[in-house]
Amino acid sequence: xxxxxxxxxxxxxxxxxxxxxxxxxxxxxxxxxxxxxxxxxxxxxxxxxxxxxxxxxxxxxxxxxxxxxxxxxxxxxxxxxxxxxxxxxxxxxxxxxxxxxxxxxxxxxxxxxxx
Amino acid sequence: xxxxxxxxxxxxxxxxxxxxxxxxxxxxxxxxxxxxxxxxxxxxxxxxxxxxxxxxxxxxxxxxxxxxxxxxxxxxxxxxxxxxxxxxxxxxxxxxxxxxxxxxxxxxx
Numbered sequence: 001x002x003x004x005x006x007x008x009x010x011x012x013x014x015x016x017x018x019x020x021x022x023x024x025x026x027x028x029x030x031x032x033x034x035x036x037x038x039x040x041x042x043x044x045x046x047x048x049x050x051x052x053x054x055x056x057x058x059x060x061x062x063x064x065x066x067x068x069x070x071x072x073x074x075x076x077x078x079x080x081x082x083x084x085x086x087x088x089x090x091x092x093x094x095x096x097x098x099x100x101x102x103x104x105x106x107x108x109x110x111x112x113x114x115x
Numbered sequence: 116x117x118x119x120x121x122x123x124x125x126x127x128x129x130x131x132x133x134x135x136x137x138x139x140x141x142x143x144x145x146x147x148x149x150x151x152x153x154x155x156x157x158x159x160x161x162x163x164x165x166x167x168x169x170x171x172x173x174x175x176x177x178x179x180x181x182x183x184x185x186x187x188x189x190x191x192x193x194x195x196x197x198x199x200x201x202x203x204x205x206x207x208x209x210x211x212x213x214x215x216x217x218x219x220x221x222x223x224x
Contacts, residue, residue: 004158033212041200043159043214055211090158103149104212106158 003027004107006091012113013081021076021110023091032074033092033104034066043090049074078112086114118142118205124219127197133190135218137203140184147206148179150188152199153217159202162188193222 004025013019025032031050037043047066048055054066063079078085091107120138127133139148149164163170163177165186170177176189190197202217 042216043153043202045211045213048211057211092158103161103164104151104159105161109156109158 003105004091004093006089006107006110008110009108010111010113012115014115015081015083017081018077018079019081019112020078021089021091021112023074023076023107024072025091025093025105026072027093027095027105028072029093029095029105030071031094032068033094034074034076035090035092035106037088037090037109039087046076047074081114083114086112088112118213119203119215121201121203121215121218123216124221126221126223127190127193129195129222129224130192133193133197133220133222135188135190135201135203135220136185137187138185139203139205142183142205148177148183148186149204149206149212150175150177151202151204151212151214152197153202154196154199159214162201164206193220195222195224198222 007022033048034046035043036046045057046060049066065077066074068074088109088111090109092104094104118139147164147166150162151159153159163172163175165177165179179186198221200217200219202214204212
């Protein structure tokens with residue numbers, strides 16, 4: 001069983017389109033995340049979300065929005081896609097422990113290419 | 116901005132111990148040191164974490180200096196499958212991991 005899964009694995013689309021990437025975790029974790037890894041391989045946090053709080057990295061454009069239908073899912077919606085959005089997007093989850101710390105489990109990534 | 120400094124790359128012979136250093140001189144008293152790795156084209160994988168004491172699990176050992184300003188991740192018997200980018204991360208209270216450039220470890224036969 002895959003702990004954190006993402007769909008699709010690859011996504012090719014044109015500028016200006018709106019797209020979504022889905023993420024599901026079967027670990028019973030409380031918190032989920034989205035990361036972006038650009039062509040230079042730098043991995044940056046975009047969002048941290050649990051049922052109480054959404055924390056947004058201030059550098060993320062508001063064209064990006066996380067949506068969580070339930071605790072096990074955190075989907076990423078992207079509006080008006082731009083060339084610079086091309087990257088690999090990783091979903092992750094963790095269990096909230098005392099002090100808010102915990103190891104994160106990452107999905108396999110979604111490679112988004114905007115043409 | 117990452118709070119850690121790591122060498123960009125290292126080589127290690129297969130079967131030998133791989134010692135990956137990390138400097139985190141500005142670490143706060145309540146901040147943990149986490150290590151992750153990313154094998155090519157895969158999602159990052161948790162390895163180990165610690166606060167003050169040295170830690171060991173089935174994957175690796177983590178040695179943290181007494182002043183907590185640096186640490187070393189030790190892979191006791193490196194294999195070719197350990198070739199990856201290794202990230203040392205000092206985690207803040209908000210549980211937001213901030214990845215730096217990491218160390219690209221190449222395990223050679």
